[in-house]
Amino acid sequence: MQTVSDICVFASVQPLDWSAAALDVAVKVLCSLGAIMLVMCFAGLSVVAERKVCAYIQGRYGPNRTAIPVVAAVPLIGNFLKKNGLMQLVADGLKFLLKEDPLPAHVGKFWYLAAPLMSLSPVLIAACVIPFGAYWSDGQLCPLSAADIDVSLVFALAVSALGVYGAIMAGWSSNSKFPYMGAMRASAQVISYELTMGLSVLPVVMWVAHSSESPLSLFEIAKAQGGLWFCIVQPLSALLFLVAMFAETNRLPFDMAESETDLVSGYHTEYGSFKFGLFFVGEYGHMVLGSSLFIVLFLGGWNPFPGVVWPESWGWAGALLSLLTFIVKIAAMLFLFIWVRWTLPRFRYDQVMRLGWKVLLPLALANFAAYLVFMSF
Amino acid sequence: MAIIVERKRLSFWERLYLPQIVSGLFITFKNIFKPRVTLEYPDQSPVLPVGYRGAPTLVKDSEGREKCVSCQLCEFVCPSKAIRVTPGEISPDCEYSYIEKAPKDFKIDMLRCIFCGLCQEACPENAIVLQNEFSINGYSRGDFVRHKCDLYAAGGVMPDKIMKWKKVRDNAELGGNR
DSSP states (O other): BOHHHHHHHHHTTTTTOHHHHHOOOOOOHHHHHHHHHHHHHHHHHHHHHHHHHHHTTOOOOOOOOOOOOEEEEEETTHHHHHHTTTHHHHHHHHHHHSSSSOTTTOOHHHHHHHHHHHHHHHHHHHTTTTTOOOOTTEEEEOOOSSOOBBTTTHHHHHHTTTTHHHHHHHHHHSSSSHHHHHHHHHHHHHHHHHHHHHHHHHHOOOOOOOOOOOOOHHHHHHGGGGGOHHHHHHHHHHHHHHHHHHHHHHTEEEEEEETTTSTTTTGTTTHHHHHHHHHHHHHHHHHHHHHHHHHHSSSTOOOSTBBBOGGGGTTHHHHHHHHHHHHHHHHHHHHHHHHTTSSSSSOOOOHHIIIIIIIIIHHHHHHHHHHHHHHHH | OOOOOOOOOOOOHHHTTEEEEEEHHHHHHHHTTSSSOOTTTTTSSSOOOTTOOOOOEBOOTTSOOOOOOOOOHHHOOTTOOOEEEEEEEEEEEEETTTGGGEEEEEETTTOOEEEEEOHHHHHHTOOEEEEEEOOOSSSSSSGGEEEEHHHHHHOOOOOOOOOOHHHHHHHHTTTTOO
């Protein structure tokens, strides 16, 4: 565990050992790449899963025909990839890459080009502090994350909320009414639900603060769930966080930024080809990040079942299993996202605002107050 | 006159909204395991109903005689002007020369055809029949114009109980007293 002050001390006082520092940097870069790969793989796979699950819910097959000529001829695997639409993923990506990349004449060029990056990069940055698993080292549990900082919860929430600037920049710079309306809705919605999200996390932090010195660390929060998970201890907090997360990630039923029925396609109406692809991946990346946060906060992190932890004696197998557990949980959460999307209709804008300010915020405050009273006794 | 509809007040349970969401989720979840309704078209073909109106074709009778006598009624009735008949005479050395006329060429432009079936209704000889073909493709406009040979190849044989022209011939051989 490095605190911010530790890093400062290390930089200013200690003489640098360059080879060790270089190795450290290399390891950190590899870890970050690992975290980014994990998020991007899940973002890609959730696109396929979205199409498949929605097809199944609607009684269709979904994409099952796209085939890469040589790969499709491989026995068993080829047919498996084809039937499950995994090559459709490649085709979609290639389509985004190879399409003409138009730059409309009426847009604010700089912000228009910066917006897709702004929507994707916060996800990848925030992914670096998520503990995707844990391993035992010298009798101590250490997180499998690229950066283990003591305020990672605040960091993740703050950075992932930056993603909405992508939508706002896109909407503003597009110089067109529908993107603009989409962006305004997105920003209003994020402001409303950010409050609920923050307030629903506080009881968890208070709970962890009993046993840990740095309760704002995602690793400590997940570690504290070796016994009962927080979704069992604090169901209301979990529910509020879940609803706020749906709103933050702009997923249906809170699909205000896009709402293609009334706003063409919302903030990315003026975008095409790869820039649209970045928004698309950013949206799914946000889902992955939101799921990871929910898992760490309420679903026991890398612990397989409530009250069960991977034992220390299993060593690296335990670490791998913890990573695997986390991955399975992310997959389950993504399925929930998709499942909810293809079940519920979209809220009207005023309903979203009413729910946010008149229902969720008072509930979150009451929840927070209740736990405040409960913990102080 | 405005009709004021009394809106039922929702109960607390209904206003919670969550039970409804959960029941909705269960409905969609059950749907995942239901059989698919998709017809995987090129691999599976649809079951066509009786009386299906596909592409129009020309048919022959059980003796292999082409039924069309090029009366051009189909051409006149065709609302989209898809049919063009070039009438011709049957050569005198042919077995059926007493029928006098047969089409020299019979063209149906499948880009114009609207599959209404009026040609089939108008035909006094039951020579033009809309059959089951529904997948009509080509690489150029010319590919969609079907000529006489294509139409007969697609039509095949349609047996005829009455055999009108056979009776005409028999009567003629009996000296015209029927």
